[in-house]
Amino acid sequence: MAAVPLIAVRDLEKTYAMDGPPVHALCGVTLAIQRGEFVAVVGPSGSGKSTLMHILGCLDRPTSGTYHLDARDVSRLSDDDLSAIRNRQIGFVFQGFNLLARTSALENVELPLLYAHRNRIAPAERRVRALRALGAVGLADRASHFPNQLSGGQQQRVAIARALLNDPAILLADEPTGNLDSRTSIEIMEIFQRLNAQRGITIVLITHEPQVAAYASRIIQIIDGRLVTDLANASHRAAAAELAGGGHG
Amino acid sequence: MLRTSVRLAIRALGRNALRTILTMLGMIIGVAAVMTMVALGNGAQDTVEQDVRSAGTNLIHVNAGNYTRGGEESRIATGLGAATTLTPADAEAIGRTVAGIKRIAPGVRLRGWIASGSHRFYGQVLGTDVPFASMFGWHFDEGRWFTAADVAARRPIVVVGRTTRDQIFGSGAKAVSRTVTIHGQSFTVGGVTDTADPDQIEMAFVPYTALQDALGIAYLHTITIEAVLAGDASRIAAETAALLRSRHAAHINAAVEKLRRAGITGNQMPQFGAGAAGAPDDFTVKTQSSEALTKGLYTSVAAFVLANMPKLDEVNLAEMNATLQRARSTMTALLAGVAVISLVVGGVGIMNIMLVAVKERTREIGVRRAVGARRRDVLVQFLTEALTLSAVGGAIGIALGFVSAFGLTLLLDWPTRTSAAGVGLAFGISAAIGIFFGFYPARRASRLDPIDALRTE
Ligand SMILES: Nc1ncnc2c1ncn2[C@@H]1O[C@H](COP(=O)(O)OP(=O)(O)O)[C@@H](O)[C@H]1O
Ligand SMILES: [Mg+2]
Numbered sequence: 001m002a003a004v005p006l007i008a009v010r011d012l013e014k015t016y017a018m019d020g021p022p023v024h025a026l027c028g029v030t031l032a033i034q035r036g037e038f039v040a041v042v043g044p045s046g047s048g049k050s051t052l053m054h055i056l057g058c059l060d061r062p063t064s065g066t067y068h069l070d071a072r073d074v075s076r077l078s079d080d081d082l083s084a085i086r087n088r089q090i091g092f093v094f095q096g097f098n099l100l101a102r103t104s105a106l107e108n109v110e111l112p113l114l115y116a117h118r119n120r121i122a123p124a125e126r127r128v129r130a131l132r133a134l135g136a137v138g139l140a141d142r143a144s145h146f147p148n149q150l151s152g153g154q155q156q157r158v159a160i161a162r163a164l165l166n167d168p169a170i171l172l173a174d175e176p177t178g179n180l181d182s183r184t185s186i187e188i189m190e191i192f193q194r195l196n197a198q199r200g201i202t203i204v205l206i207t208h209e210p211q212v213a214a215y216a217s218r219i220i221q222i223i224d225g226r227l228v229t230d231l232a233n234a235s236h237r238a239a240a241a242e243l244a245g246g247g248h249g
Numbered sequence: 250m251l252r253t254s255v256r257l258a259i260r261a262l263g264r265n266a267l268r269t270i271l272t273m274l275g276m277i278i279g280v281a282a283v284m285t286m287v288a289l290g291n292g293a294q295d296t297v298e299q300d301v302r303s304a305g306t307n308l309i310h311v312n313a314g315n316y317t318r319g320g321e322e323s324r325i326a327t328g329l330g331a332a333t334t335l336t337p338a339d340a341e342a343i344g345r346t347v348a349g350i351k352r353i354a355p356g357v358r359l360r361g362w363i364a365s366g367s368h369r370f371y372g373q374v375l376g377t378d379v380p381f382a383s384m385f386g387w388h389f390d391e392g393r394w395f396t397a398a399d400v401a402a403r404r405p406i407v408v409v410g411r412t413t414r415d416q417i418f419g420s421g422a423k424a425v426s427r428t429v430t431i432h433g434q435s436f437t438v439g440g441v442t443d444t445a446d447p448d449q450i451e452m453a454f455v456p457y458t459a460l461q462d463a464l465g466i467a468y469l470h471t472i473t474i475e476a477v478l479a480g481d482a483s484r485i486a487a488e489t490a491a492l493l494r495s496r497h498a499a500h501i502n503a504a505v506e507k508l509r510r511a512g513i514t515g516n517q518m519p520q521f522g523a524g525a526a527g528a529p530d531d532f533t534v535k536t537q538s539s540e541a542l543t544k545g546l547y548t549s550v551a552a553f554v555l556a557n558m559p560k561l562d563e564v565n566l567a568e569m570n571a572t573l574q575r576a577r578s579t580m581t582a583l584l585a586g587v588a589v590i591s592l593v594v595g596g597v598g599i600m601n602i603m604l605v606a607v608k609e610r611t612r613e614i615g616v617r618r619a620v621g622a623r624r625r626d627v628l629v630q631f632l633t634e635a636l637t638l639s640a641v642g643g644a645i646g647i648a649l650g651f652v653s654a655f656g657l658t659l660l661l662d663w664p665t666r667t668s669a670a671g672v673g674l675a676f677g678i679s680a681a682i683g684i685f686f687g688f689y690p691a692r693r694a695s696r697l698d699p700i701d702a703l704r705t706e
Contacts, residue, residue, distance in 0.1 A: 059619060059699050080623045087621020098616045098703065102264065115621040162620065 004071050005032035006169060006202055007056060012065035014051050014225075025051040026062070027225040035169070038196045038203045040216035040233075048225040049206045050174055056204060057090050057172045058082040070169065087115050091163025095175035097155040099147040099162075106130050106143040109161045116166060133161035137191055153184035160191055164201075171195065174206045189215040190239035215239055258634040261606065262641075269638065272602040275595030276642030276682065277649060280675045282588035284650020285657065286581055287671035292664030307351075308384065308537040309486045311335065311343075311472040311493070315530055334500050334531050335469045337457075339493060343472065347488045349481045352380035356471040357460040363413060363453050365429045370416040373452045374407075374431055376460025377473070382408075384475045385444060392425035392440025395456055399439075403458040407436035412451040414441050431455070434463040482536040490534040501531050592678065595642065596686035603635050603690035607697075614694055615702030628695035635687020636680060643679025647672055 014026040025048045033039055041049050054060035055067060058074060059082075067074045069085065077085070086092075091112075099108045109130040113121050121129070134140050137157040147155055156176060163171055173192070177185035193215060195201045205216055213219050214237045221229040262269045313335035340355040357376035362369045375381075382394040395406045407429055409417070414424045424438045436455060444450055461467060474489065476482045494501075607614070614627055622630075654665040 054700050057619070059703075080625075083618070083621050083623040083626075086619060092619045094703070098612065098619075100613055100616065102260075111617070112620040115617070115623070115626055117623075166621075 005068075006035040006037075006070055007031070007033040007204075008066075008068040009056070009062075010066045012052070012055065012062045012067065014048070014055065014060075015063045025225055026055075028065070029222070029225070029227050031220070031227060031230075033202060033204065035202055036196070036200045037218055038192070038205070038216045038236075039218045039220060040205045040207060040213035041220050041222060042207060042210060042213045043222035045208060047222045049208075049222055051225075052222065053172050053174050053204065053206050056170075057092060058085050083115070084118065087112055087117075088166050089169045091160075091166070091168040091171045093156070093159050093163050093171065093173040093176045095178040097147070097152070097159045097179075099155055099158055101147060104144050104146060105134060105139065105150065105158045105161075108147070108158055109133050109165060111162060112165045129165060130161070133164050134158070136164065137161045151184075152180050153187055156180065156184075156188055157191065160188070164195070169202055171201050171203045172206075173203065175208070176205070177207065177209070177212050185212060186239050186242055189237075190243055193239050211237075255633060255637055257630065258637040261610075261634055262638055268602065272598040273595070273638065273642035273645065275591050275593075275598050276639055276679060277595070277646040279588050279591030279593075279595050279682075280643045280646025280679050281649035281653055282584050282591060283678055284647055284667065284671055284675045285653045285665070286584040286588060287674060288650070288654035288665040288667045289581060289584070289657070289663065291666035291668050291671065292658075295666055296664050307476045307478070307482055309474040309476065309482055309489065310535050310537070311339075311474065311489060312533045312535070313468065313470050313531070315533055333466070333468045334497055335472065335493075336467070337469060339496060340469065340472045342496065343474065343489050343492060346492055347474075347485055349477050349485055350474055351477045352384055352475040354378040354381040354384065354473045355457050355469045356381075356473060357457045357464065357466070358470045359432060359460060359464065361432055363407075363409075363417060363429055363431055365417045365427060368417045370413060370451075372413055372416075373448070374455060374460065375452055376455050376457035378457055380475070381454070381473065382442070384473065385446070385449070388443045390441040390443050391423065392438065394442075395439055400456040400458055403462055404456060405434060405436040405459045405463075406439040406456060407431065408440045408442055408454045409438060410442055410444060410450040410452050413453050416451075429453070431460075432463045434459075486534045486536050490530070490532075493532050493534070494530060497531055504531065592682055595639075596682045599635055599638055599642075599683060600686040600690060602638070603631060603687055604693070606634065607631065607690050607694040611697060611702045611705040614697050615699050615705065618697075618699035619703060624695040627697075628691045631691035631694045632684065632687050635691065636683040639679045639683025639687070640676070643676050646679065647675050650675060 008031075010030050012026050012029040012031075013024070016023040016025060029048075029052060041052065043049050051060070055062050058069070058077075061075060069089070074082070074085070092098075099105075100111070106127065107130075110126045113126045113129065131140060131143060134143055137160050139154060139157050139161065142150060142154060142158075147158070150158065156179075160171075160176075171192070177188055180188065189212065192203055192205065196203050203216070205213070207213050214233065217233050217236050219229075219231055219233050220227060313333070337355050340353055344350055344353040354377050356378075359374040359376070361371070361374065363372055363374065364370070378400055379395065379397050387394070389408075390411070392408070394408060395404070399406050409424060409429075414422070417429060418424050418427065424441050427438050429436050429438060431453065436459070442449070442454070457469070474485060476485050617627060617630075650671075651667055654667050657663045658665045
């Protein structure tokens with residue numbers, strides 16, 4: 001394996017101290033993910049998967065422990081620096097798609113470029129890039145559609161196009177198929193596998209469904225905020241083949 | 250980025266047009282009230298200026314000659330033989346040298362018959378220059394005022410007052426293009442002035458060059474000067490006197506010498522000016538108000554009064570201002586009250602709608618933060634929305650302000666004048682309100698925790 005992992009967390013703890021007793025969402029997670037890996041994080045509901053993803057995605061900070069992203073200690077960065085990292089290095093895909101309502105697919109996809117402050121891009125160029133990203137997820141012909149005019153699968157593909165726009169190193173997906181039927185889920189997994197294989201994008205896929213995790217080449221299991229297993233999954237499912245031969249799901 | 254923000258803002262506000270318009274209402278009324286207030290203020294100020302103009306407090310009169318004791322009433326220039334020393338070149342020099350002069354008109358006077366056919370009228374003829382009509386804000390019942398070309402070409406054109414017209418041609422008769430005889434010379438009537446001044450209404454006005462020709466003289470009897478600021482009249486008068494003193498020095502000294510040799514002394518000596526050698530002047534310079542005040546006084550008494558009231562012009566102007574201010578302060582106070590209340594209501598409305606927007610769009614804020622928006626990007630976005638809201642409200646308010654100012658003039662006959670400064674002020678206030686009342690909601694939006702925001706349903 002390569003010397004410097006893309007993601008390296010050590011003794012990660014996250015404690016929520018609201019009213020009532022403190023909740024230990026993460027209790028000492030240590031983990032390294034190399035560039036180009038496709039990792040699934042599985043575990044029952046409430047086990048701390050989303051908490052982990054928020055920290056990996058620089059949306060949240062751990063209570064203790066360290067996080068090095070691309071050898072850079074993220075825990076000491078300012079809010080603005082974290083925003084810049086999310087903008088350039090990380091793409092998010094959520095269970096609920098999180099597209100802006102009454103905003104066209106194209107404009108939804110363009111969104112990250114609006115915040116690319118260190119690398120200003122002209123509106124015309126933004127358009128071109130957004131269209132290309134929509135093309136990559138097979139939705140070039142739906143650019144001017146609003147989210148409510150798209151199916152769930154299509155909305156999720158728009159969200160993936162948005163996540164891809166700044167050519168991030170990492171794609172973080174939290175239950176991306178949670179709201180989709182199984183056939184559509186396979187379509188989304190096909191896109192993930194293609195992005196991982198062709199572009200070398202590192203993917204962290206969070207799911208509570210083992211059959212979805214089976215598309216990843218490494219599966220990490222979390223229970224009660226603790227990492228319990230971390231296994232290679234050499235014989236992972238191949239979404240493209242399933243779609244080609246499988247007929248209707 | 251800003252263009253995108255404004256576009257986004259307009260779209261966001263357009264999504265709930267009715268709510269947006271209702272929110273703007275306070276803003277619209279407030280800005281309209283500000284606009285109207287400024288327009289009323291401008292109108293009042295114009296009225297003051299107009300009053301000052303018609304009262305003549307901004308006018309300075311230079312007259313050729315000086316008067317010995319008793320000469321004032323008889324209006325006979327005596328001593329010095331100086332009545333011939335004031336020239337168009339002096340007028341030109343004053344206009345060029347003394348600061349704060351708006352207009353200047355050389356003049357030649359004649360008291361005599363103005364005749365047409367069998368009708369004739371004994372009145373005052375003033376030979377003057379083009380700026381004279383503007384000094385008094387004249388309009389013309391018929392015809393027109395003479396032009397610079399008429400003056401330069403020394404054309405015999407005459408503009409008459411209404412009484413003069415009535416006396417010569419018959420009451421209300423057409424006068425333009427008819428001919429009158431003045432001092433044996435034919436003049437064509439060019440126009441009839443609408444002046445209501447009791448002196449001017451029974452006068453006739455001709456190019457001073459034409460009257461010089463008719464009289465066979467090359468000098469002037471008078472120069473009329475209009476100050477830019479009425480309060481400046483005393484200074485301009487003083488500087489004009491100093492300038493003429495130096496221009497006429499040689500003449501004056503020679504004349505004084507002649508008088509001395511003839512044995513004229515003391516009271517018989519012309520009024521002493523402030524010239525270097527204490528020599529008398531061969532001219533007088535008076536502001537309109539000093540002239541009014543000292544009318545009929547002995548020269549020495551008049552000199553005493555004037556010396557003790559150097560700020561006479563300023564006093565008059567200040568009093569006039571105060572009177573008008575009192576007359577309009579009630580209306581201004583009322584409008585200011587309406588403006589302040591509406592603007593506060595409008596501002597709170599904007600704050601409210603923005604807080605609602607932040608709440609409704611919490612998830613959107615989370616998404617934007619997730620894709621890399623910094624806190625300040627979110628702040629700017631919502632601030633831009635608030636600003637757009639208030640600016641649109643302000644623009645509508647400005648339009649309404651024009652309408653209400655116009656309406657006040659039309660229905661109540663109150664003088665108003667809308668101005669670029671008024672529009673600027675109104676727009677500035679709306680922008681300031683947008684920023685002030687939009688800041689809290691925008692800051693709240695920018696402080697949201699991205700994860701909480703994303704989790705919001
Ligand atoms: N903001 C929060 N405040 C308090 N407790 C939280 C918060 N977020 C998550 N938790 C708790 O932390 C634990 C882990 O949650 P989460 O990471 O969302 O689990 P998963 O995504 O695996 O379902 C749960 O017990 C949850 O109730
Ligand atoms: Mg979760």
